[in-house]
Amino acid sequence: MDFDFTDDQEQLRDAVRKWVDKGYSFERRRATVKAGGFSRDAFREIAELGLCGLYIPEQYDGMGMGPVEGMVVMEELGRGIVxxxxxxxLIAGGVLSGYAPQAVKSAWLPKIASGEALVVLAYQERAARYRLDSCEAKAAPAPVAYTLTATKSIVPAGDQADAFMVPALLNGQLALFLVERSASGVSTQGYGTQDGSRAAEVTLQNAPATLITLDGLSALEHAVDIGIASACAEAVGVMDKTLAITAEYMNTRKQFGVAIASFQALRHRAADMKMQLELARSMSFYAALKLNAPAPERRAAMARAKYQLGNSMRFVGQQAVQLHGGIGVTDEYIVSHYFKKLTQLEMTFGDSLHHLGEVSERMQDTAGVFA
Incomplete structure (x- = not known):
């Protein structure tokens, strides 16, 4: 199997890396965190590179690309902890392209591709943990379309988004809806998260909604799987940069008159970090290649990938802090922000323990070394 990237994919990687290196400095990120954790200007710059339309067909002004291109982009954004x-x-583009009726596609996909509209997935509820089939949100028919009553938690940039994709029960069946933030009955309460980004509690009280699909569980599982693949790729970029920062520090920090990189025990730790990074990279490739597979195969693959990535993220982040010593946890030093990003990514779209259970539940009778 050929794992080399095409020329177009390498050019895409180079364009994103140049923007991260030149346009998204650590100082700009710190200013964004202080301002609340989201910059509409930075989001527009990302959109101008065409990245918001990666998974949107060209007929809706998108780039019509696939999971491998998404992986390449998210790795580079991870390096800059954007x-x-x-x-x-990516989630909105993929789900609306695959499940929404034509009128919804025509109304929203071009705006998502251009960055004019930020549409986010609002699916987490307090009682659900990471289960996708557990939902208390309710939908009801209305004279024009539908109304939703729900409370969703930890919605990314929820008080800045233009619309939400919301799963809710309609006649006892999970369906997926689109709700505009400006609609009546919608209220948001924003807050900063552990890694400096922004999230919100979103409350809907008889809010008008547009139906995306009645097969809400399938669409929601697909949305979360796109999110898992993106998180895996982003984590690879974060870990890659974390290791590079740690190696640079070890080559400059001196004890007993020599660089600490010369100490064998510390070199072994760095080698173990590299091993975990490469394990994570291979599983991120696996997730990207399985993202368009049939649902049972795709779901199993995402759980396997996220479990390995979770273990790798925890190991690389903790070792980076240990190898830096006290400076590794100070807010002024960049590696602490990479550590916080890895900590948050490990819990995004299901933590490692949850996905270990998912892997176990999806094992077949033929699984195992004696199969």
Missing amino acids: LEPLNQS
Whole structure:
């Protein structure tokens, strides 16, 4: 199997890396965190590169690309620990392209592709943990369309988004709806998250909504799987940069008159970090290649990938802090922000323990070394 990237994919990677290096400095990120954790200007710059339309067909002004291109982009954004939630635009583009009726596609996909509209997935509820089939939100028919009553938690950039994709029960069946933030009955309460980005509690009280699909569970599972693949790729970029920062520090920090990189025990730790990074990278490739597979195969693959990525993220982040010593947890030093990003990513779209359970539940009778 050929794992080399095409020329177009490499050019895409180079364009995103140049923007991150030149346009998204650590100082700009710190200013964004202080301002609330989301910058509409930065999001527009991402959109101008065409990234918001990666998964949107060309007929709706998108780029019509696939999961491998998405992986390449998210890796590079991860290297810069970019706060703006491009993964949400990928989710919205993929789900609306695959499940929405023609009128919804025509109304929203061009706006998502251009960055004019930020549409985010609002699916988490307090009692659901990470279960996608657990939902208390209710939908009801209305004279024009539908109304939703729901409370959704930890919605990425929820008080800045233009619309939400919301799963809710309609006649006892899970369906997926689109709700505009400006609609009546919608209220948001924003707050900063552990990694400096922004989220919100979103409350809907008889809010007008547009139906995306009656097969809400399938669409929601697909949306979360796009999110998992994006999180895996982003984490690879974060870990790659974390290791590079740690190696640079070890080559410059001296004890007993020599660089600490010369100490064998510390070199072994760095080698273990590299091993975990490469394990994570291979599973991120696996997730990207399985993203368009049939649903049972795709769901199993995402759980496997996220479990390995969770273990790798925890190991790389913790070792980076240990190898830096006390400076590794100070807000002024960049590696602490990479550590916080990895900590948050490990819990995004299901933590490692949840996905270990998912892997176990999806094992077949033929699974195992003696199959």
